[in-house]
Amino acid sequence: xxxxxxxxxxxxxxxxxxxxxxxxxxxxxxxxxxxxxxxxxxxxxxxxxxxxxxxxxxxxxxxxxxxxxxxxxxxxxxxxxxxxxxxxxxxxxxxxxxxxxxxxxxxxxxxxxxxxxxxxxxxxxxxxxxxxxxxxxxxxxxxxxxxxxxxxxxxxxxxxxxxxxxxxxxxxxxxxxxxxxxxxxxxxxxxxxxxxxxxxxxxxxxxxxxxxxxxxxxxxxxxxxxxxxxxxxxxxxxxxxxxxxxxxxxxxxxxxxxx
Amino acid sequence: xxxxxxxxxxxxxxxxxxxxxxxxxxxxxxxxxxxxxxxxxxxxxxxxxxxxxxxxxxxxxxxxxxxxxxxxxxxxxxxxxxxxxxxxxxxxxxxxxxxxxxxxxxxxxxxxxx
Numbered sequence: 001x002x003x004x005x006x007x008x009x010x011x012x013x014x015x016x017x018x019x020x021x022x023x024x025x026x027x028x029x030x031x032x033x034x035x036x037x038x039x040x041x042x043x044x045x046x047x048x049x050x051x052x053x054x055x056x057x058x059x060x061x062x063x064x065x066x067x068x069x070x071x072x073x074x075x076x077x078x079x080x081x082x083x084x085x086x087x088x089x090x091x092x093x094x095x096x097x098x099x100x101x102x103x104x105x106x107x108x109x110x111x112x113x114x115x116x117x118x119x120x121x122x123x124x125x126x127x128x129x130x131x132x133x134x135x136x137x138x139x140x141x142x143x144x145x146x147x148x149x150x151x152x153x154x155x156x157x158x159x160x161x162x163x164x165x166x167x168x169x170x171x172x173x174x175x176x177x178x179x180x181x182x183x184x185x186x187x188x189x190x191x192x193x194x195x196x197x198x199x200x201x202x203x204x205x206x207x208x209x210x211x212x213x214x215x216x217x218x219x220x221x222x223x224x225x226x227x228x229x230x231x232x233x234x235x236x237x238x239x240x241x242x243x244x245x246x247x248x249x250x251x252x253x254x255x256x257x258x259x
Numbered sequence: 260x261x262x263x264x265x266x267x268x269x270x271x272x273x274x275x276x277x278x279x280x281x282x283x284x285x286x287x288x289x290x291x292x293x294x295x296x297x298x299x300x301x302x303x304x305x306x307x308x309x310x311x312x313x314x315x316x317x318x319x320x321x322x323x324x325x326x327x328x329x330x331x332x333x334x335x336x337x338x339x340x341x342x343x344x345x346x347x348x349x350x351x352x353x354x355x356x357x358x359x360x361x362x363x364x365x366x367x368x369x370x371x372x373x
Contacts, residue, residue, distance in 0.1 A: 006349070009336075019332070022332040022333055022334065022335075023332065023333075024333065027333050029329065029333065030328060030329045030330070030333070031327075031328060031329075032326060032327055035326075038326060039326065042324055042326060045263060045324045046261040046262060046263055046321050046324075047261075047262055047263055047321045047322055047323045047324035048262060048263045048266040048267070048323050048324065049263070049323065049324040049325070049326060050323065051326065051328055052328075053328075053330055054330060090330065091330060094328050094330060097328075098326070098328050101326070102326050104326065105263060105266070105267055106270070147267060147270070147271060148267070148270045148271070170270075171270055192272050195269075195270045195271070195272065197281070200283070223278060226269065226272040226273070226274065227269070227270065227271075227272040228269070228278070229266070229269050229270070229278060229279045229281055230278070230281075231281045231282060231283050232282065232283030232284070235283070235284055235285065235286045235289070236283045236284060236285040236286065236289050237286065237288075237289060238285075238286065238288040238289040238291070238292045240285075240289065241292075241296055242292070242293040242296035242297050242298050243296065243297070245282075245285075245293070245309060246309045246312045246313055247313075248282065249280075249282045249306065249309035249310055249312075249313050250309075250310075250312075250313030250314065250315075252280065252282055253280055253310055253313055253315055255278075256277055256278035256279070256280050257276070257277035257278060258277055258280045258310065258315055258317055259313065259314060259315055
């Protein structure tokens with residue numbers, strides 16, 4: 001089956017105004033039905049707790065489509081700003097409501113805003129349009145005492161990390177090696193201002209044998225330095241054979257102190 | 260040390276007893292391939308299973324805690340067929356919005372060729 005998008009939810013201002021009615025941040029069903037009791041139980045939790053939200057770039061792309069968004073930045077920047085402000089307010093309200101019930105260990109944003117070699121919009125445009133929202137959410141997150149403020153983006157993120165650090169983001173994933181992300185180099189460049197999850201080359205997992213041994217050895221200095229939870233740098237693809245995956249888990253277990 | 264404390268210590272450059280062991284997550288096609296290659300179908304946690312096969316004996320950590328916050332459209336769009344064509348179908352559909360099992364929330368019309 002192949003598919004092709006022929007219409008996106010927002011194609012004109014009327015679509016946009018209609019859509020906003022479906023985003024009532026105070027709708028009680030946006031939190032778990034037993035939010036108070038669940039939050040009380042989670043105060044003494046043993047498991048790590050993340051809250052996930054879509055970032056502005058991700059969400060506007062969902063509304064207007066990728067090409068539509070990229071042209072909209074140029075053709076109608078005022079509407080882009082309006083949509084970002086709306087989403088910022090929506091998520092800010094949800095953060096505050098959630099924090100009344102539970103303080104998570106991490107607030108994690110999804111943006112997926114990079115190609116293999118570059119950011120999908122320039123760092124300058126990211127700074128102008130997106131960074132202020134990341135910062136203001138970060139103030140809420142930090143103000144509530146949430147220690148980890150994370151960001152997810154596939155693709156090459158080397159030119160985005162400085163902006164994330166500026167926004168107060170202190171963890172990112174999944175650090176795709178095939179996109180040219182070099183984790184030891186990132187650690188040298190950004191020091192301990194950024195922690196990472198992921199970073200293990202899925203292609204080396206597929207090759208197995210010496211390739212995966214070398215890959216874990218490549219990452220070992222960062223594992224030992226801290227601020228890094230090594231994991232496959234995206235979903236494990238089907239060309240990773242089960243015996244090679246078991247071998248990889250064993251190597252990873254040794255490198256992380258589990259064997 | 261709890262799984263929570265271990266992850267926090269790792270993320271914050273402190274020294275956990277061990278770095279969290281989180282090898283990754285397989286796609287559906289990956290799991291189908293693995294089942295054909297020797298992963299028993301009744302194994303619920305293939306990462307723990309792989310760890311045991313590799314010789315691991317330490318207690319497997321508890322799963323992450325959950326507190327779901329719904330950022331999506333309320334109400335969501337209905338999924339419906341808008342037009343049947345000879346070789347395709349125009350569908351207003353829900354879109355998966357996140358790789359980690361979050362459901363997207365808006366309607367889109369798409370031409371789907373089965």
